[in-house]
Amino acid sequence: MRAIDRMNAGAWMRENLTTQGYCLSDSERRELALGLRLSTGLCLSLVVVALVLQSAVMVFALTGIGAVASLAARHPFDHLWNHAVRYLVGGPALPPSPRRRRDAFKVATVWLAIVGTLLIAGATTVALALGGLLVAACATVTATNLCLPSEMFAWLERRRTPNDPITT
Numbered sequence: 001m002r003a004i005d006r007m008n009a010g011a012w013m014r015e016n017l018t019t020q021g022y023c024l025s026d027s028e029r030r031e032l033a034l035g036l037r038l039s040t041g042l043c044l045s046l047v048v049v050a051l052v053l054q055s056a057v058m059v060f061a062l063t064g065i066g067a068v069a070s071l072a073a074r075h076p077f078d079h080l081w082n083h084a085v086r087y088l089v090g091g092p093a094l095p096p097s098p099r100r101r102r103d104a105f106k107v108a109t110v111w112l113a114i115v116g117t118l119l120i121a122g123a124t125t126v127a128l129a130l131g132g133l134l135v136a137a138c139a140t141v142t143a144t145n146l147c148l149p150s151e152m153f154a155w156l157e158r159r160r161t162p163n164d165p166i167t168t
Helices: 009-020 028-030 035-055 056-071 077-090 100-121 124-144 148-160
Strands: none
Touching: 009 035, 009 100, 009 124, 028 100, 028 124, 035 056, 035 077, 035 100, 035 124, 056 077, 056 100, 100 124, 124 148
Protein backbone atom coordinates (compact mmCIF):
# COMPACT_ATOMS: atom_id res chain seq x y z
CA MET A 1 0.00 0.00 0.00
CA ARG A 2 1.39 3.38 -0.99
CA ALA A 3 1.90 6.08 1.66
CA ILE A 4 -0.65 8.34 -0.03
CA ASP A 5 -3.28 5.59 0.28
CA ARG A 6 -2.81 5.53 4.06
CA MET A 7 -2.79 9.31 4.37
CA ASN A 8 -5.96 11.17 5.34
CA ALA A 9 -7.00 14.39 3.59
CA GLY A 10 -5.65 16.66 6.34
CA ALA A 11 -2.25 15.00 6.30
CA TRP A 12 -2.14 15.16 2.50
CA MET A 13 -2.96 18.88 2.50
CA ARG A 14 -0.30 19.44 5.20
CA GLU A 15 2.22 17.67 2.96
CA ASN A 16 1.14 19.92 0.10
CA LEU A 17 1.86 23.01 2.23
CA THR A 18 5.20 21.52 3.26
CA THR A 19 6.05 21.06 -0.41
CA GLN A 20 5.32 24.77 -0.93
CA GLY A 21 7.90 25.44 1.77
CA TYR A 22 5.71 26.07 4.80
CA CYS A 23 6.76 24.55 8.14
CA LEU A 24 3.49 24.59 10.06
CA SER A 25 2.16 22.54 12.94
CA ASP A 26 -1.29 21.00 12.55
CA SER A 27 -2.82 23.74 14.71
CA GLU A 28 -1.10 26.48 12.68
CA ARG A 29 -2.27 24.86 9.46
CA ARG A 30 -5.86 24.79 10.71
CA GLU A 31 -5.69 28.41 11.90
CA LEU A 32 -4.21 29.57 8.58
CA ALA A 33 -6.44 27.45 6.34
CA LEU A 34 -8.54 30.38 5.15
CA GLY A 35 -5.75 32.96 5.08
CA LEU A 36 -3.43 30.81 2.98
CA ARG A 37 -6.21 30.43 0.42
CA LEU A 38 -7.11 34.11 0.13
CA SER A 39 -4.38 35.11 -2.33
CA THR A 40 -4.87 32.14 -4.66
CA GLY A 41 -8.66 32.25 -4.34
CA LEU A 42 -8.81 35.95 -5.13
CA CYS A 43 -6.42 35.51 -8.06
CA LEU A 44 -8.52 32.57 -9.27
CA SER A 45 -11.64 34.73 -9.26
CA LEU A 46 -9.93 37.61 -11.02
CA VAL A 47 -8.40 35.36 -13.70
CA VAL A 48 -11.84 33.88 -14.39
CA VAL A 49 -13.30 37.38 -14.78
CA ALA A 50 -10.41 38.44 -17.04
CA LEU A 51 -10.92 35.37 -19.23
CA VAL A 52 -14.69 35.79 -19.43
CA LEU A 53 -14.19 39.42 -20.45
CA GLN A 54 -11.25 38.41 -22.67
CA SER A 55 -9.47 41.40 -21.15
CA ALA A 56 -5.76 41.56 -21.92
CA VAL A 57 -5.53 44.67 -19.74
CA MET A 58 -6.88 42.78 -16.73
CA VAL A 59 -4.61 39.80 -17.45
CA PHE A 60 -1.58 42.11 -17.59
CA ALA A 61 -2.66 43.78 -14.33
CA LEU A 62 -2.74 40.29 -12.77
CA THR A 63 0.69 39.65 -14.30
CA GLY A 64 1.97 42.66 -12.36
CA ILE A 65 0.43 41.33 -9.14
CA GLY A 66 2.04 37.96 -9.83
CA ALA A 67 5.42 39.59 -10.42
CA VAL A 68 5.23 41.33 -7.05
CA ALA A 69 4.11 38.08 -5.39
CA SER A 70 7.04 36.23 -6.94
CA LEU A 71 9.65 38.71 -5.73
CA ALA A 72 8.34 40.05 -2.42
CA ALA A 73 8.19 38.25 0.90
CA ARG A 74 4.40 38.38 0.77
CA HIS A 75 1.79 38.19 -1.96
CA PRO A 76 0.06 41.58 -2.31
CA PHE A 77 -3.22 39.94 -1.26
CA ASP A 78 -1.53 38.59 1.89
CA HIS A 79 -1.37 42.21 3.02
CA LEU A 80 -5.14 42.43 2.52
CA TRP A 81 -5.48 39.41 4.82
CA ASN A 82 -2.94 40.63 7.40
CA HIS A 83 -4.27 44.20 7.64
CA ALA A 84 -8.03 43.73 7.19
CA VAL A 85 -9.65 40.35 6.61
CA ARG A 86 -8.01 38.49 9.50
CA TYR A 87 -9.51 40.98 11.97
CA LEU A 88 -12.97 40.30 10.57
CA VAL A 89 -12.63 36.52 10.87
CA GLY A 90 -10.37 36.37 13.91
CA GLY A 91 -7.49 34.69 12.10
CA PRO A 92 -3.73 34.94 12.67
CA ALA A 93 -1.30 36.87 10.49
CA LEU A 94 0.13 35.01 7.53
CA PRO A 95 3.82 34.10 7.52
CA PRO A 96 6.02 35.25 4.63
CA SER A 97 5.73 33.23 1.43
CA PRO A 98 8.35 30.47 1.23
CA ARG A 99 10.70 30.33 -1.75
CA ARG A 100 8.90 27.52 -3.56
CA ARG A 101 5.59 29.36 -3.31
CA ARG A 102 7.24 32.51 -4.71
CA ASP A 103 8.78 30.39 -7.49
CA ALA A 104 5.33 29.04 -8.29
CA PHE A 105 4.11 32.64 -8.58
CA LYS A 106 6.90 33.21 -11.13
CA VAL A 107 5.47 30.37 -13.23
CA ALA A 108 1.97 31.86 -12.97
CA THR A 109 3.31 35.31 -13.87
CA VAL A 110 4.89 34.05 -17.08
CA TRP A 111 1.75 32.04 -17.84
CA LEU A 112 -0.42 35.16 -17.40
CA ALA A 113 1.92 37.20 -19.62
CA ILE A 114 1.59 34.57 -22.36
CA VAL A 115 -2.22 34.56 -22.04
CA GLY A 116 -2.31 38.36 -22.21
CA THR A 117 -0.03 38.42 -25.24
CA LEU A 118 -2.19 35.83 -27.00
CA LEU A 119 -5.31 37.90 -26.31
CA ILE A 120 -3.66 40.99 -27.78
CA ALA A 121 -2.49 38.97 -30.80
CA GLY A 122 -6.05 37.81 -31.44
CA ALA A 123 -5.33 34.16 -30.62
CA THR A 124 -8.32 34.09 -28.31
CA THR A 125 -8.99 30.35 -28.45
CA VAL A 126 -5.43 29.47 -27.47
CA ALA A 127 -5.42 32.20 -24.80
CA LEU A 128 -8.66 30.87 -23.31
CA ALA A 129 -7.38 27.28 -23.39
CA LEU A 130 -4.14 28.21 -21.60
CA GLY A 131 -6.10 30.47 -19.26
CA GLY A 132 -8.44 27.58 -18.49
CA LEU A 133 -5.47 25.43 -17.52
CA LEU A 134 -4.25 28.22 -15.24
CA VAL A 135 -7.71 28.42 -13.66
CA ALA A 136 -7.58 24.66 -13.04
CA ALA A 137 -4.15 24.98 -11.40
CA CYS A 138 -5.32 27.92 -9.26
CA ALA A 139 -8.47 26.05 -8.24
CA THR A 140 -6.40 23.01 -7.27
CA VAL A 141 -4.01 24.95 -5.03
CA THR A 142 -6.87 26.96 -3.53
CA ALA A 143 -8.97 23.90 -2.70
CA THR A 144 -6.28 21.38 -1.73
CA ASN A 145 -2.99 23.28 -1.28
CA LEU A 146 -1.60 21.09 -4.10
CA CYS A 147 0.66 23.48 -5.99
CA LEU A 148 1.88 21.78 -9.14
CA PRO A 149 4.83 24.14 -9.76
CA SER A 150 5.95 23.67 -6.13
CA GLU A 151 5.74 19.91 -6.63
CA MET A 152 7.87 20.25 -9.76
CA PHE A 153 10.47 22.40 -7.97
CA ALA A 154 10.58 19.96 -5.04
CA TRP A 155 11.11 17.07 -7.47
CA LEU A 156 13.91 18.95 -9.21
CA GLU A 157 15.57 19.70 -5.85
CA ARG A 158 15.42 16.01 -4.91
CA ARG A 159 16.99 15.06 -8.25
CA ARG A 160 19.83 17.58 -7.82
CA THR A 161 20.56 16.79 -4.19
CA PRO A 162 22.31 13.43 -3.72
CA ASN A 163 21.06 11.29 -0.88
CA ASP A 164 23.35 11.20 2.10
CA PRO A 165 24.68 7.74 2.85
CA ILE A 166 22.97 5.92 5.69
CA THR A 167 25.33 5.30 8.58
CA THR A 168 24.74 2.93 11.44
